[in-house]
Amino acid sequence: MSKPMLMPWRLDASEAGLQPPVMLACHMVDEAWEVAEPVQAQAFFRAIGARIARAYPLSEAHSNDEIFAAMNAFWAESGWGRAVLRFARGGLQIEHSDLPLAPSGMDEGRWHETTVAVLSGIYDHWLGQLGGGASIRTRVIGSSERSVEFFYGA
Template sequence: MSKPMLMPWRLDPSETGLQPPVMLACHMVDEAWEVAEPEQAQAFFRAIGARIARAYPLGEAQSNDEIFAAMNAFWAESGWGRVVLRFAEGGLQILHSELPPAPHGMDDGRWHDTAVAVLAGIYDHWLGQLGGSASIRTRVLGSSERSVEFFYGA
């Protein structure tokens, strides 16, 4: 995981203006939400998340600790926070925190919905590759401005 796919979203808080890749991405996000129904936009951003996960698989991680470490290494390199995984009845609870704030000028709610959908797609793919079923989807249990709680399981 040497070059995180989410890097264009990483913003230094001291920046005064958006860099071209971030600006373009912000316009693309806005456009997707404006021209598509909410379910379609969510499906689109989940698909982007799955594509990111395919580009950055968890590698040879086999133990729970190795999987957890591989996920958090990716999030740390990307500037997209960190995750805590907990086994729960019927599945896995995923607590993702420290999401990056919305880029300057982007609606906070739209940014949050986009980030949550991308994360769900990433977790769907990663956990599916670790033995989950293609029919199991990562569900959102709750969220706040900078964190989201998912559940992966039956």
């Protein structure tokens, strides 16, 4: 995974100002939430997540450990945190922590909703490609400012 797709969204604390791609992305996020109903905006950002996941398939990973390591390698490269995955009754529990902070000037709640929707789309696609199927969706079961807990399964 040497081509981190989320890098234009990566905001290091040492950054003094927003670079043009990040500014554009922030405006696009705000505009999507302004013109669309919440369900539509979430679907849009989930679709972006699925597109990112298609660009970074986990097909080379075969064992659970390799799959989980590949996911976390992607998150580390992109600066979007890390995940702990546990098998649970009827599915998979995903604890995703160290979410990126909102860019300066952006509403933190809106940023969090966007980040969670993008992550949901990524997990939907990755886990669907690994055998989960199109009818199973990633659901949020808990959330805080810098983390989100998902459940993927029946």
